[in-house]
Amino acid sequence: MIPLTDVRARILGAVTALEPQPVVLADALGLATAEDLIASEPVPPFANTAMDGYAVRAVDTAGADGGEPVRLRVVGELPAGRSPAGLTVGAGEAIRIMTGAPVPAGADAIVMVEVTERDGDDGVRVMQKAAPGDHVRAAGGDLEAGQAVFPARTVLTPAHLGVLASLDHQEVLAHPRARVGVLSTGDELVESGPLAPGQIRDANRPMLLALVAETGAEPVDLGIAADDEAGITATLEGAVSRCDAVITSGGVSVGDYDYVKAALDRMAALDWWQVAIKPAKPLAFGVVDGTPVFGLPGNPVSSHVSYELFARPAILQQMSHPCRFRQEVTAVAEHEMRRKADGKLHLDRARVRYEQGHYFVTRTGAQQSNVLSAMAAANGLALLPDGDGAAEGDDVTVMLLDSPCDH
Template structure:
């Protein structure tokens, strides 16, 4: 144990390793129209059944020519037109040209296209200002983008808005994908009230479920909201048993600390197995992970920022692996110079909320202000995490820190 380790708290790196150690991707598949497949993970490679483009075509509006027919001060009569979807299919006499539009099929024998800006139409034909032509100038050859049998997307890729139109260009209407893991989630606490209700003394609105639901969806999983469950051992036990029959993962917020009404950890110990509890992370120390008879379990802290950050940092890679998203990558980390100080005590890896920007070519970062685990405004203002190492203490202005840029799950 190092000088800055806190007894009983697992380093976050160890926790991340344990979280992923036994997770196996889902295997059930379904076939979906590509218009409905965004956000799903591919169950198989997608190979192109054709060349893209499937024929030589013009890169611009202009004139299809044979280079040998081009010479200065010599006009070429127009033999016809090649339009997108309507190729020129007549006999093409020598010493003539073909009017052609962008995307139109190149006539047989054509080895260059002259853009219309370099042509002058006269009564006797077209006079070209450009005569020194390169072979295949302004021509997109067959297979220029994709060749037949190319693997264009690999198994384990999560489909994005960029992928769908590419698949459509191949003429593929349906894709086989992995079923999204189901994540059942609920909040615990007698103090929590649903939105729209009136708050009584000591009560607050339940905000965690809304952030958790949004993250689950962004992580590529199917959320199942079980609402607010009171601090009642019998009701909590029944909810756990019901949830683990419906979902691959059960996710809770609250009830994993050491308060008198924090029952979640004890119930988990009775129903399943606790792999670890209490991490060297701030915010979010009371994070629990384990198994129920039929599902994985993650217990998030109850404070809003703690719940959100631990879901993002710890649950996200777990769900990515469970979903079969083999191309998932951890958020990008880069160095930055501080423009404000950051309060920090050694002992836990600290995820503080920051705002970064580029100043004179240098990445700089400053705090969003209140870093309390209950102050979500600082999370809403942030565009990065300032990740301060376990052994590090207070950070002053001008020091170098590592910042973690938000990935698409919270920046989109």
């Protein structure tokens, strides 16, 4: 058996990043930038008000400090989106202004509407002294022209996209979303409907397609392939030509019919590993015409765990994400988590909660590799090294499945 870390290193050593390309902003969420981004102009582009109120000269409000209001003459109104051209605040004057509007010439402060009262058609009573700069957002207060905005390999969140839109970036140079084909194999699998004797419904493909989408890649449904070497070969050859990565499930365990193995071996020299983990011990991997191909186990929990450990990091590396691995935390075992020594790292399906500064972990149910309901109930994988497992109260390392990658 080969240690988990060695297998991961060999896979990631064979996977290269996809070539960057211009991507329209609407499609860039979750992608990694391929270059440093520099502000070409200031944001905001002009000084503007952070509040509804009145643009004033702060010096004209000094008298309001003693408790008596100051009356100023209102000489105009300035809503957001209107040019301030032709509007000037002179001595003893004010301009009614709305949030986001540019600060007019002559004004150096904004008085909030809440501390004013209208006084006739052309006046306002200011009841609180203003200081220069009050409620004024300076030009370039967010970003200055020439300032570094985001470095290369920044994974774009909604806030990043908003910043880029404010700088008029209609597209961004980024590593594209990997197209990942997912194929289930086996004569026993059916898509839906009543089951004949010996048949089961295909759970792996919908699950793996969803995992690919959750990773931020583009899932490509390759369907179900019957146990036929020529048919599997044709499907895989087509998939390799149009996908950036291909994932199969089934046909990699010792004793399985060799249709998948024969088809993959015909296309390229793949490695067939027995990884020192449970579940997900069997794994096939190779690069076919530049496309990584993963042969995952057929048992659904094993398939899910194998994706998390091997396929997800590789796909994220293809998309040039700086973080490829799930966050791991130390949690307190809420009950015994016993196991038998067998030379493997066990990854038990577990539920993690955080309370009063500590993580706590408990198993979610039966740990057999076919019990997908325990995987569905889990939000983590408890990593139990070879040995007897953990006693109640012991510290256990847990990989969080509901947190983003952090390393």
